[in-house]
Amino acid sequence: MSSQASPEIHLAQQPEADALLGRSPLAALVGMLLDQQVPMEWAFSGPYTIASRLGADDLDAHEIAARDPEQFAALLSEKPAVHRFPGSMAQRVQQLCRFLVEEYGGDAEAVWADAATGKELLARLEALPGFGKQKAQIFLALLGKQYGVRPAGWREAAGPYGERDAYRSAADITGPESLAKVRAHKQEMKAAAKAAKAAKDPKPSGNR
Numbered sequence: 193m194s195s196q197a198s199p200e201i202h203l204a205q206q207p208e209a210d211a212l213l214g215r216s217p218l219a220a221l222v223g224m225l226l227d228q229q230v231p232m233e234w235a236f237s238g239p240y241t242i243a244s245r246l247g248a249d250d251l252d253a254h255e256i257a258a259r260d261p262e263q264f265a266a267l268l269s270e271k272p273a274v275h276r277f278p279g280s281m282a283q284r285v286q287q288l289c290r291f292l293v294e295e296y297g298g299d300a301e302a303v304w305a306d307a308a309t310g311k312e313l314l315a316r317l318e319a320l321p322g323f324g325k326q327k328a329q330i331f332l333a334l335l336g337k338q339y340g341v342r343p344a345g346w347r348e349a350a351g352p353y354g355e356r357d358a359y360r361s362a363a364d365i366t367g368p369e370s371l372a373k374v375r376a377h378k379q380e381m382k383a384a385a386k387a388a389k390a391a392k393d394p395k396p397s398g399n400r
Contacts, residue, residue, distance in 0.1 A: 202367050205233045209240035217300035218251045224331045225322045230276050238274045253298040257289040287321040310349030329353050333363035
């Protein structure tokens with residue numbers, strides 16, 4: 193992200209938090225890590241909240257990795273909490289930062305800076321603690337669509353999230369309107385999954 197002007201991000205729907213996501217590779221990764229079981233804006237404003245509570249204008253992988261786990265968990269648990277599960281998420285953020293320190297010298301951007309193909313980048317993202325295949329594909333799509341990180345075959349590697357105008361994930365959010373579309377898509381998917389589960393596993397009738 194440093195090689196070009198910072199992109200304009202609207203994931204947190206909050207100017208300062210979005211500005212941090214635009215200029216900080218680590219903030220973007222941490223936001224993606226936090227994006228589960230909470231509204232997207234809450235997750236992606238987390239990095240800014242963490243940085244503010246650390247008294248910094250950016251996140252530092254070395255500093256976070258070295259922090260006392262209990263103190264770091266307390267920092268994320270302060271009201272308003274950074275996540276619905278601040279304790280376990282504090283642990284995950286530290287695990288991610290330790291991995292980045294060990295494997296990439298603490299430089300989050302190094303995860304994607306020299307990836308030659310989308311497939312290679314996806315493998316690197318999947319290797320990150322807390323990133324399963326789906327999260328890795330969504331982040332890969334986000335990098336390609338909004339951060340200008342487009343190694344050969346990136347759309348294919350990102351699967352359905354790489355499609356143009358997909359409105360499936362954080363990768364497609366550029367403002368309130370697209371956020372509403374993504375949210376509607378997620379509700380549809382949830383309802384479809386629920387219906388499929390109900391059809392597969394009908395409740396037993398009471399007269400046995």
